[in-house]
Amino acid sequence: MAQTEGTLQKKLKPRHISLMAMGGVIGTGIFKGSAETIGLAGPGVIVTYIFAGLLLLVVMAAMAEMATVYKNRNMKDFVQEAFGSRVSFVMGWMYCFLWLSVCVIEVIAAGSFLQYWFPDVPLWLMSLACAAFIISVNFLSVGVFGEFEFWLAGIKIAMIIAFIFLGTALIFGIIPSDNTPYLQNYTQSGGFFPNGWGSIFSALLVVMFSYGGSELIGLTLTETENADRVLPKVVGNFMLRIILFFTLPILIICGLIPWNELGPESSPFVQVLASTGLPGAAHIMNFILVTAVLSAANSGIYGASRMMYSMAVGGEAPKALAKTNANGSPINTLLVCSVILLAGSMLGLFAQDQLFSVLLAVPGFVVILVWICISSSQLKLRKQYPVQPSFKVWGFPYITGATTLCLAVIAVMFIFDAGNRFSISVCLSVLAFLIIWSLVRFRKADGKQAK
DSSP states (O other): OOBOSSOOOOOBOHHHHHHHHHHHHSSHHHHTHHHHHHHHHGGGHHHHHHHHHHHHHHHHHHHHHHHHHSTTOOHHHHHHHHHOHHHHHHHHHHHHHHHHHHHHHHHHHHHHHHTTTOTTSOHHHHHHHHHHHHHHHHTSOHHHHHHHHHHHHHHHHHHHHHHHHHHHHHHTTSSOOSOOOTTHHHHSTTOSSTTOTTHHHHTHHHHHHHHTTGGGGGTSGGGBTTHHHHHHHHHHHHHHHHHHHHHHHHHHHHHHSOGGGOOTTSOHHHHHHHHHTOTTHHHHHHHHHHHHHHHHHHHHHHHHHHHHHHHHHTTSSOGGGGOBOTTSOOHHHHHHHHHHHHHHGGGGGSOTTTHHHHHHHHHHHHHHHHHHHHHHHHHHHGGGOSSOOSSOOTTTTHHHHHHHHHHHHHHHHHHTOGGGHHHHHHHHHHHHHHHHHHHHHHHHHHHHHHO
């Protein structure tokens, strides 16, 4: 039975939040997108991951600081507090666009991984089945959803740890294999930076997409008990794990197989284990990859639906989207997300070969814009906090300012990058539409207030 707005339940625990954020980050970006980033920059792409990780650390810290001041409010509220309703309106809808595109990418990736076992089944059909599964999970209560996501994310984190230990043992011959590479794959085939230092920037967009989702915890604040105390602790532990779970697997992949021999047809993780000749290892890895990207899609539907709900409660979206069911789930926003996800899963019918390179760039660029909004909000709000934060970003305002500037430069770089012209054009078109919509919408509101 549908209820009125404002009835989200506070049933997410700290372990749910931490694993949900990890679940949103560790998905297609690393398991499938890493083939593209390694192809662009070779083993030296780990520099790209570390650089983007440092930017992410500042953004997450900025969000944690604001959460200790503005309690029971989420990241869109922080932006609204700093820059007003027009900017938060645009950012909120862009964030919905970001997560819905991520969800589509994840279910298509899950479908492509399933084709490892069922090569004759069309991609769109596999993706559609994955989408239906994710939708059913999200209609459960938030407590059940959090528990489900906790275990899904836990499986892929355990898998990455096992992959790191197994890969290290194979590289140094601790586990015998047909060809023990030691460290030679880092220096052969053009060296550690085979395409030059400039290539580490060309991989940034996919890397930013890979890290996108960390800010998801900024939407869990209204469904978390004592969020102002929980979030700083989560951020402190979260960042180190993220860098380790990205950089070490990349080093293992490049150490076990030459970077220029990785193909785009399946996950580099599966390709690496298949090349070692270990019986059944590739199949086990592929199973875990399917659960991993489904976990990321699961987090994505949560992110999109909660942002829509927040906007509806704030009067920035149709009031019907603020309805919740008896489980405390925003039923109407979930229905909207479900329709879009089911439609998006059918994209496998078209241009399958270039589908991932086009789709990955869309959320990658939007992530940069969202991070700019978060960091610049903290820059502006610090001087006008009503109370002193219990957690503060280090080196303010220089660290936050430098991070915001770096993100802005990266965004401009990609606007003029010919290789991502179509994807960036889509993003800019959506952004322009939302800006025009906000101007028209809030001009009417301003006119009513004047009267």
